Amino acid sequence: MxxxxxxxxxxxxxxxxxxxxxxxxxxxVIALAPAMAYFTPASLGDATKAILAGLIFASTLIARPIGSIIFGWLGDRIGRKKATVTAVAGAGVMTGLMALLPGYQTMGIAAVILLIILRFIGGxxxxxxxxxxxxxxxxxxxxPNRGRNAGLIALGFPASYVAIxxxxxxVLSFAPAGSPNSAYVQWGWRIAFAVGAIISIAFAIAYSRGIEESAAWKDAKTKRANPFKELLSGPNRRPLAQAFLLMTGVWFSSNASIVVLPPTIAKTTGLSPVQTSALLIIAFAAVAIAYPLFGILSQRIGxxxxxxxxxxxxxxxxxxxxLFASGSVRSFWGTTAVVASVALLGVPAFGAIGAYMSExxxxxxRATGYGVGYSLALIIPSFYAFYMAGLSDFMPIHLTPTVLLAIGGACMILGALWGPETKNAELGANPTEAANAH
Known part of the structure; x- marks a missing residue:
C-alpha cells in the first residue's frame, strides 16, 4: 500500500x-576501541580491560529502562513527539560532553568513571x-505497511554501524592509532563523539518542525494518570513479561553476534584497524539492505x-x-563474509521489532509499554562481558559468545510462541484483543 x-x-x-x-x-565499540589507552593505564591486564570496556558499553544500556519509564510516561501523557525531541536533545548534550573528557594521564581512573557516568545519563x-x-x-x-516500515526504521541500526x-x-587515515600518545588516542576519537552530538541536536530540531503527532494518540479517549502503573497491572502484565522474554533473547543474540565481533577481529585475523573498519562497512551494508526485507517477511508469514x-x-x-573465533578465517574477504553472515543470522529480529512491540x-x-519492554530486557544481556568471564572457567573465552547465542535463540523462540499473532492488530484499539480477533 x-x-x-x-x-x-x-x-x-x-x-x-x-x-x-x-x-x-x-x-x-568501534570509535573508542582503538583509543581505550586514553582512559586506562597500560598496566591493566586484558581481562580487566575487557570488563572495563564492557562496563562502558553496558552503562548506557542499563540506564535505558529508567529513561523508558520517564519518557514513556511523557509520551503517553503529553505526546510521542514532545518526548522524542526532549530525549534526543538531552542525549546529544551528553555525547558532546564525552567528546571533551580528559584522559587517564590527566585525571587517573576518574576519567573512565566520568565517561561511564555520562554514558549512563545519556542512556x-x-x-x-x-x-x-x-x-x-x-x-x-x-x-499492510507496518512490517516494511519496521524494517526501514531498523535500517537505522546497521546504517549507524556503517557510518561509525x-x-x-x-579519521584513522590522518590520525593513526597505536601508542597512548598517538594522534587517534589523544584526540582522533573525539571526532565521532562530536559528530554524534551534532546530529542529535539537528535531529531534535528537524523532528520538532517536521513530524505530526499521531491521530491514534490524539483520539485516545483515555490518557492514563500513571501509564507505568497501568502497564504493571491487570491484563498488561502478561504482554510485558512476554515482550521482556522475547527482547532478552534479541539482545543476547545481538551482543554475542555484533558487540563482541569488532574488538576480536584483529586478535583472530591479524587485520589492521583500517581493514577492520572496511570489512565492517561492507558487512553491515548487507545487513542494512536485509532489514526492510525481514520486515516484509514478518508481514507475510506473521x-x-x-x-x-x-x-x-x-x-x-x-x-x-x-569458525571465526578459532582463527580459521584470516583473509579480508573471508572474514567479511563470516562477519556479515553472523550479523544476518544473529540480529534479523530487529527488522520487525518496531511493529511487534507497538502492536x-x-x-x-503504548509508549510506556514499548519503552519498558524494549529497554528492561537490555539489562541482563548487557553484562555479557561478565558472563563470558565466568564461562571461561569451563571453556575457551573466545568461544563463550556461542553460549549467549544459544540463550538468545531459546528466549526468542519461547517468547514468540508465548505471545499472540499481531500483524493485523488495529493500533487504535487494544492490540491484544484485535490480534486475537484474527
Missing part, C-alpha cells in the same frame, strides 16, 4: 532517531528516543513465525562464530 505523506515522514524520522540511538550505543535520555518515535511511526502507518566505521576509517525463525537462525550463527500494547500505554 502506498504510504501517506505523514506516514513517510514519521517513518523517516523514527529511522533517523534509531540511527542516532545506535550510533550512541556503538561509539565505544536515560536515549531510553526515550524509540519510546516515542517508533510507536508514533507505527500509529501513522497503514496496517566509515568515520573511524577516515510476527510469531518470523521471531521463531529468528531464534533458530541464532543457533545457525554458532558454527560460523566458532502488543494499547494506545493509552
Amino acid at each position: 502506498k504510504a501517506s505523506h505523514h506516514e513517510r515522514r514519521a517513518v523517516t524520522g523514527a529511522s533517523a532517531g534509531f540511527f542516532i540511538d545506535m550510533f550512541d550505543i556503538y561509539l565505544p 536515560i535520555f536515549l531510553g526515550g528516543e524509540y519510546t516515542g518515535a517508533v510507536p508514533l511511526a507505527m500509529e501513522h502507518s497503514a496496517r 566505521s566509515v568515520l573511524t576509517l577516515l 510476527r510469531r513465525a518470523f521471531f521463531v525463525l529468528c531464534g533458530i537462525s541464532s543457533f545457525f550463527a554458532i558454527p560460523l562464530f566458532v 502488543r500494547f494499547p494506545v493509552s500505554i
